[in-house]
Amino acid sequence: MSMRLAGKTALVTGATSNIGRAIAEAFAAEGAHVVVSGRSAERGQEVVDGIRGAGGRADFVRADLDGSAAASQALAQEATRVLGGxxxxxxxxxxxxxxxxxxxxxxxxxxRVYAVNVKAPFFLTAAVAPAMAESGGGAIINLGSWIARLGIPVGALYSSTKGAMETLTRAWAAEFGPQGIRVNAISPGVVLAPDAGEAHAAEVMMKGTPAGRMGTPDAIASAAVYLAADESSFVHGTVLDVDGGRTTAAVIAA
Incomplete structure (x- = not known):
């Protein structure tokens, strides 16, 4: 690894499985000290043990982000303490x-869905950003979704929350950018952890795309490393589509 995040500290919420876990592992592999956060202490410790076993630095901080400002503030405070300030x-x-x-x-x-998906990150960002600015700046990465911009007939509630997060990404870029904080988002496509090569019902959603297949959490983690690293220092307020071309291109079969 090139250690693109050497010397940096990171808090990843929902990091005990799937995309969050992959991001935490990728950050640690690139040299960051990572706080793995989630509701399950058992799964969190498993992620931390894996990172440490690979030579990385990680700690688990349990949090049930229920949308209350208090829960988000408590996580920000404890993660800051664990990460050395x-x-x-x-x-x-x-x-x-x-x-x-x-x-x-x-x-x-x-x-409940708006509390977890919108209120919790809103108040967590509110708790983290001021101190981040005081310490010289940083990066905030939100997770959107391809169904925030391409309508499908299920999951309207969820897709609306991801639309809200993408809007907040642009607003926060304008609000916090002048304070040295870059705010961007990643919009994953259909992403599932590999499952021994077994077929999955969600694969149909990626038919007709340039990729022609589902993505894996590692693809999202690679994008997150880029947005967290100094090489993206001129990137503000963008939503980076990592979706196999789902929202931008259609492949027409001959």
């Missing part, structure tokens, strides 16, 4: 995905 990179990855149709979505579910 500063957070250089924040990855707002934690989220939940109910795929119900609109008419089948009750108010309790609506409120």
């Amino acid at each position: 500063r957070i250089d990179v924040l990855v707002n990855n934690a989220g939940i995905y109910p795929g119900d149709a609109t008419a089948a979505t009750d108010e309790k579910t609506f409120d």
Whole structure:
């Protein structure tokens, strides 16, 4: 590895599985000291043990990001302490995905999804950004989704929360950029961890795309490393599509 994040500290939410785990592992492999955050201490420790076993630096901080400002502030405070007094990179990855149709979505579910997917990262960013600016700047990376811009007939609630995060990305870039904080987002396509080569129902969503297949968490992690590293110092307020071309191009079969 080129150690592109050597000397940096990072907080990754929802880092106990899938995309969040891959990002935490990639950051650590590039030299960052990473706080792995999530609800499960068992899964979190597994990620941390794997990173340490590979020679990286990581610690687990448990957090149930329920949308309350208090929960987000508590995570920011504890992660800052564990990381030695500063957070250089924040990855707002934690989220939940109910795929119900609109008419089948009750108010309790609506409120919970917005709490976890929008309110929690909003208040976590609010808690982290001022100190990040005081320490000289940093990078914030949000996770959007391809279905925020390409409508599909399921998951309207979830897609609207990801649309909100992409909008916040642009607003925060304008708000925090002058303070030395770069804010960008990644919009993954259909991404699932490899499962012994078994077929998955979601594969149909990637038919007709340039890639012609689902992506893996590692592809998203590579994009996150780029947005966290100094090489992207002139990148502000962008949503980087890592979706196999799902939202930008269609392959027409002959």
